[in-house]
Amino acid sequence: MTANVAPAGACCKELYELPIVEFLLGQSFHPGGPKLTRKLASTALVSRDAMVLDAACGIGNTARIVAADFGARVTGCDLSAQNVRRATAASLAAGYAQRTSFVQGSVERLPFGAKSFDVALCECSLCLFESPDDALNEIFRVLKPGGRIGVSDFFVNAPIPDILGGALGEALCIARASSVDVLRQAISRAGFEHVRVRIVNWTLTDMIARVHRQLKILGASGPVDLALPESWGDPAPILMALEELINEHTVGYLLVSARKP
Numbered sequence: 001m002t003a004n005v006a007p008a009g010a011c012c013k014e015l016y017e018l019p020i021v022e023f024l025l026g027q028s029f030h031p032g033g034p035k036l037t038r039k040l041a042s043t044a045l046v047s048r049d050a051m052v053l054d055a056a057c058g059i060g061n062t063a064r065i066v067a068a069d070f071g072a073r074v075t076g077c078d079l080s081a082q083n084v085r086r087a088t089a090a091s092l093a094a095g096y097a098q099r100t101s102f103v104q105g106s107v108e109r110l111p112f113g114a115k116s117f118d119v120a121l122c123e124c125s126l127c128l129f130e131s132p133d134d135a136l137n138e139i140f141r142v143l144k145p146g147g148r149i150g151v152s153d154f155f156v157n158a159p160i161p162d163i164l165g166g167a168l169g170e171a172l173c174i175a176r177a178s179s180v181d182v183l184r185q186a187i188s189r190a191g192f193e194h195v196r197v198r199i200v201n202w203t204l205t206d207m208i209a210r211v212h213r214q215l216k217i218l219g220a221s222g223p224v225d226l227a228l229p230e231s232w233g234d235p236a237p238i239l240m241a242l243e244e245l246i247n248e249h250t251v252g253y254l255l256v257s258a259r260k261p
């Protein structure tokens with residue numbers, strides 16, 4: 001039953017450069033979209049002028065939301081040079097160049113000095129890293145004492161079927177997700193205290209509904225330059241399997257907040 005998962009790293013970075021991913025998920029590459037980003041930033045106590053790290057920032061939507069709604073200064077870091085270029089250009093176009101900046105690099109070896117940030121956010125990415133432990137240790141290092149981490153991610157509480165281990169399962173961030181307890185322990189092991197977990201499964205219902213809608217558009221008139229990669233196979237049975245697992249509480253989505261002592 002356990003999915004046959006390809007190794008993390010470059011494959012995942014290239015996946016999130018595909019225009020089809022943005023078409024299906026929108027500019028926020030995570031369940032819950034901007035609404036969940038705002039909730040995560042509130043949970044992590046982002047305040048005006050706080051220095052915020054967005055670890056694995058994608059195309060910078062989170063950074064712009066947190067700069068606009070919370071008045072924070074956000075530095076995004078992503079493995080993909082293409083995503084970093086797009087994030088920088090979009091922030092410039094939207095008038096957030098003073099409050100946001102983007103750097104190419106790995107969260108597992110963050111290109112920042114110790115104690116640089118008040119808050120670190122990491123949305124729908126921890127389970128993609130080759131070593132989530134290295135990433136958490138790095139986030140801990142770059143946070144100031146008293147700084148907070150806010151993570152959102154998939155969790156799976158039992159082995160998932162092979163059908164979800166392929167490229168689409170990977171695009172949906174499900175293929176490598178771990179259990180709630182494993183995640184909680186990893187965050188504590190990195191040195192964080194007051195680890196608080198909230199389950200936010202409404203985000204998955206919203207995301208699946210959006211993906212269905214977008215697939216319908218693609219099937220009907222579809223932008224001709226967007227095609228589903230052949231390696232994804234037929235998305236219909238994959239989405240159906242995911243919906244079943246969500247309904248039976250095997251798969252879910254969570255927010256975690258914690259504090260560096």
Ligand SMILES: C[S@@+](CC[C@H](N)C(=O)[O-])C[C@H]1O[C@@H](n2cnc3c(N)ncnc32)[C@H](O)[C@@H]1O
Pocket residue numbers: 009012013014016027028029030055056057058059061062077078079080083105106107108122123124125128129130173
């Ligand atoms: C599911 S997307 C999430 C993007 C963003 N957090 C959001 O919610 O819109 C995952 C992102 O992680 C990035 N990524 C994967 N491995 C990484 C690593 N080791 N360090 C930094 N970024 C990484 C990918 O390039 C991709 O942009």
